[in-house]
Amino acid sequence: MFGKKRQKQKPDDAVIQQLMQIVGDSEVLYLKEDLIAYECDGYTLSKGMPKAVIFVKSTKQVSDVVKYLNTVGIPYIARGAGTGLSGGATPLGGEVIISLVRMKRMLHLDLKNRKAVVEPGYINLKLTQSISDKGYYYAPDPSSQYACTIGGNVNENSGGAHCLKYGVTTNHILGLEFVLPSGDVIELGEEGIPDRPGYDLLGLLTGSEGTLGIVTKITVKILKNPEGKKTVLAYYDDIGDASQAVSDIIAAGIIPAALEMMDSIAIEGVESAAYPVGHPRDIAAFLLIEVDGIDAGIEDQIDEILTVCKNNNVREIKVAKDEEERGLWWANRKMGFGAMGAISPDYLVQDGVIPRTRLPEVLAKISEISKKYELRIANIFHAGDGNLHPLILFDASIPGESERASKAGSECLKVCADVGGSITGEHGVGIEKSAEMRFIFTDEEMTAQTNIRAVFNPEDLLNPGKLFPQPGRCVEIKREITKVVVS
């Protein structure tokens, strides 16, 4: 599976040999053809060749590897499933990738205290699947949940469609074990008990994009399934009306579990992909709204939502009649990014956040950007919390288009920053948005952050060159973008 046959012959590289000593011969990839798959993560506009990829099986191995790499001064990157969308797990060139996918066990389940302990390579969806028969689930549900790891989720502080009501990953992490770049193993939030005295390192590590430590064990909060759930689909002829409906739902004091929006280009994509629902092709947008909680309270909220949607000129509105229909609507929505492949050779996902009341004006600006760069932009949003995913469609085989796509993406983020928002709501900064950090932070503010990084990662050997604009290097990366061929 990992090219064992081809690798029978021992490599002469001393570093590779030493890594083999620590993790076992078969757990190290070092031949170019085996490394190609690790040149990038889900963000394909930037690529770099790692020196090797190793598969660790225990915290001790991680610690030993890190200690060794420190002595030889070779940088390293932790990697989960590699579904990240900002280049967090992408090498700049020459790093050793420490893959956590073999550390994929659930170590402990404590339903009474509502927590589970998993290894970092444990797949997000598996957690919910393994406790659903007992009526429990794990709330953060990124659309990539069938593939992404909880270790990756922690490091990106991933969200999902249902985080409007339930919060993102950071709100569900009770404890972490991680290996510092020094090789020391640290345990935070022992037994998942909250508020332990000391600075909130748990909160700091979550979302640190693999730059502060390598997470080797995670204690997560699990929730009881809601008693009831109802899902509404509302079709709009005007995207402004749909945006207004979003604001009005929130203003009515309703916190839906999910409140998603897709525009016409995005709909064109999902309708051409694996789970078509039969959405009318001539609508401007739809809203997918889910309310959950105590059964007795849901009907009233659905009635209010129907009223709000109608008051905002909805064309058609329907409530899912059964679990099957609801499942289809969600499958269709969760295909969103992948579906772009059906209507465009390449696409770039952006991840801006805006105060939700500014939605109409921001959409208008994104549409101008689309015209300016002559690229189609589809929009999929977690509308309830103002998290936009403009998907910039392009064709990398046409000279200059990749560069134009990247510029258009950056401009979308500028628009978000200018209305008081953020450049990323859940996908992280990684390589992709490091220059755009300047849209929202001053140099002094970024220095305050890199100073914190230095406490954990003083030599900057762990995932170097990510998150913050680097003089020189950053320019190189941007230049590199124009060269690469995108999948």
Add this chain to the structure above:
Amino acid sequence: MIYSDIEGVLPAEQIKHNAKCHSLGNDGNQIMEAYSEEDISKVLSFAYQQSKTVNIISGGTKRGYGGELEQADILLSLGNYKGIVEHSVGDLTLTVKPGTTLREITEELAKHGQQVAIDTPWPELATIGGIIAANDSGPKRLLYGSARDLVIGTRIVYSDGRIIRTGGKVVKNVAGYDMNKLFIGSMGTLGVVSEITLKLRPLPSFEGLSLLQFPQGGQQAIREFSMQILDSMMEPVSLEILNPSFAEKMTGNRDYTLAIAFEDRKKAVQEQEKWVKNHVPIDAKHCVMHEEQARRWWEKFRHFGPNGHNDEEYNDSNTQAALKIGSNNFDVLIILEVSERLSKEHQVTTEAHGGVGHGISRVFIEGLPENIVSYIKALRSEVERRHGYVVCTHLPFKLRKLVCVWGEIPPYFALLEGIKHTNDPNRILNRQRFVGGI
């Protein structure tokens, strides 16, 4: 700006010499009143340049919470730096100055049918800055979370006077490190919080409170009932157990009492109350309150325990203390029992409550100083045996020398020191206020 002496830093009327030292410590020689972020920045720049120590105070309710420095050079007061900066009703966000009391915030938001979901004690005295810096929380964190789930952005004045923003004003944001988290619960040792942006919630359309009172020896029934409700699909906002002495003050009955709040649409609250009614263990008494009555009950609940104002005069015979205990959720009941048993052994009186769904308990203690000290030590060893922790959230200054406020130093203390060093290299801010004397 370089200041050679304190008089030039702020207008004279904002500087007061402080002759007397508060019995709870955390005081300062010169009281410097900030009316703006600029004032805060000026005071810190001055202190940084002149190597002066600075204690920070707002409402003063937490004056007895940590701190081995009785008197710093400067007591920076934020109590008058208050007000709402921006309430974006449609975005459910609020930006506020640190000296604003929780009550002031609650009243303003209520006009728009919104709330910040924090139910900490003494809301008319405690300021939002202090609540965040001390990471205070109440029983309703069970459903609504705690400060770390609600703060989305801050402005921080660093020890040298620099102003640094963390997070932002949007509810979802992963740009850079989540620096907000560092300042929540850091007891003002990393910077002065000069502005806070919070995520809001709509006020619930209906509130209910079910009280279950269990006769002596009914602990097993509480345990079973709590397990049952947590394993059900009900969505209680609190599952707070009151020990008998605390329950007596709240309800008149000296019984272990479980306070179960529901906040939702009226029909949903009623449904859940019906569930409780159908599951009430035999022997337990059951009563239900709604709306104003329920709100009044919680209001009373929030006015127990010592704070920096009701314990101004240190008095040997009835010294007061308060503890925050963290444990596994289902150890809460055991901890309440142990705290009661030990109170007899150590001749102190205690009142206690704890959340069986979130694992945080509070114990209020009264008695002779030496008994309080031996009581805390004994309770701590019991709690630590169960992998929990005990923090003294209120203790007279003298006793803070005798019993470690924060408990054991964590094995990763070097990281905490490293963070302190990057933010406050001269250790001028709330020196020795936090874990391990940070």
